[in-house]
Amino acid sequence: MKVEVQIKKLIKPSAPTPNHRRKLNISCIDELQHPGYAGFLFYYRVDGENHEDDILQRLRRLEESLSETLVSFYPLAGRYVEEGLFIDCNDQGVEFVHTRVNGQLDHLLRGDFDTDLLGCLSEFPVGLAGNPLVVVQVNVFECGGLVISLRSCHKLGDMSAMATFMNSWATVCRSRTNELASPYFGLSSLFPGKGSEATRWLPLRGGVKFMMNRFVFSGAALSRLKSAAAKQVRISRVEVVCALVCKVFVTMDRAKHGRLRPLVVCQSMNLRGKVNLPIPTDAFGNFYTMVVARHMMDPDNLNLEAFARAIHGTLATAKARYAAVADGESCVDMVRDSTRESKEWAQNDGENVVAFSSWCGFPFYDIDFGWGKPDLVSNTCIPVRMVFLIDSKSEGGIDAWINLSQEEKVLFEQDPDIVTFTS
Structure with missing residues (x-):
């Protein structure tokens, strides 16, 4: 076209x-x-x-x-x-x-x-x-x-x-x-500005062409996934999708490198409603953080439940930490530290880094200019490996928009769990 x-x-x-x-x-x-x-x-x-x-x-x-x-x-x-x-x-x-x-x-x-x-x-x-x-x-x-x-x-x-x-x-x-x-x-x-040193960003690594791919998890598929993944804890739709995607990336990475490398997960988290600070509900600007965790997965226990426990535990801990924040300066210090850590991992080739950004819960499919609601919503393309999660138009589902290289795309689509749970 x-x-x-x-x-x-x-x-x-x-x-x-x-x-x-x-x-x-x-x-x-x-x-x-x-x-x-x-x-x-x-x-x-x-x-x-x-x-x-x-x-x-x-x-x-x-x-x-x-x-x-x-x-x-x-x-x-x-x-x-x-x-x-x-x-x-x-x-x-x-x-x-x-x-x-x-x-x-x-x-x-x-x-x-x-x-x-x-x-x-x-x-x-x-x-x-x-x-x-x-x-x-x-x-x-x-x-x-x-x-x-x-x-x-x-x-x-x-x-x-x-x-x-x-x-x-x-x-x-x-x-x-x-x-x-x-x-x-x-x-x-x-949160007054301070001329932070964190404004210095390194250029993105080049040499790899990424393709944007859509994997659709229906509401029914997510219910089956949650039943399979959460034997002892109650996890969210977003957490179970992140767990499955991480499982697939670990399988691919292990096959490529011939060994199980540590998994580093970077996830964005909206801070609205999660901190005990006087933030107006209609506040406009940036108010989110990156949640970063390094997981040493057990090579003999790489099932979905293990990944779900790791993802759920990391996010639960992060939510508890931010809920306990007592002042704006402490909140900014935590956001700054997590931003710096996520930037450092983004430039790391030695470990298996998977980055997520969830937009689930945002009312994208209510955006009607006068000729009906959208048939589809997607993110725009960025030249990095990244996973974006957006609510599907169908009730209860999630669209995972994943930037992959051509080699990764072929392997990802062939994974048995992806074949079973997505369309």
Whole structure:
């Protein structure tokens, strides 16, 4: 499929940001984030006829409602000033890109997810200096189907924050209302920035081309997995998927290296509702941590239950530690330590490192711009081995989006547990 850019413009807030809101200091946790962009894609099949007229109306309404939404989410239209560690809320705008794709959306949804194509459906700036903090790309297929991508600078906010923005934008577009309350943008007052040394990130290792692959765990399959994995403890859907994926990666790694190497698991954990600190429920920004654990697995006991115990125990311990946090400085110290540790493991070739990011529980499938809820939601492509977990559209299921090399992809798909429990 060929993706051709039709329009590229900046969408500014429909009303100017007041002078007293023009500077937004980022928090200490924001400082720790990679300066790159992260995001997701929403896939909408066409409904009805007269595609061309409908598309023009939809594009116009998307632009208008985005402009209206940015009045409440004004930092998204600003620019990051690295020297001062703040966002200049100057209303320069969010980048809005409209493309045409010479293909059918169903061919993409029913076939392999071509990593190069998905990259074209979700472009993003190279470098942060002077560039938009958010890029929206609306891809129009020949059938009239749409893929809407959102890329945002990670220093601006985490995926929970951006899910809030997308739902707010969809509400404005669908309901034609601009009566949105601004989120709480004051996390820097709770976690003041310090110019942390953790802002230095090494470049990603090159040389390996990763492909994005979707493995679907139905609700029924997850129930069977939990029954098989949890003989003594009650584990979550996310934990059991992580356990199975780790089991497969350990099997592959052992076959490749001829020995059982230590397993290092890095998992993101949303801190909202997990700390006893006065964090407003509508706080916008980064408020998550990485949970890192090194496991020396028993070579004679590599069953699913053993991996489930390891994953569940690590997350339970992390939740207990953060629940006991008594002040913001202690919380930041813990987040900083875990971020540093995860960065160090990311550059480690000597052990078997598996990284997870779970977006389960975020209301992605409620994002209705006025023409129905998405048929599929995926993450965008990144050039590292990574596992992203997103709720399936079907009730109780999970989609595991896994970046793998071609060699890993073949082995992963052939694993008996993957064949049994996924589609």
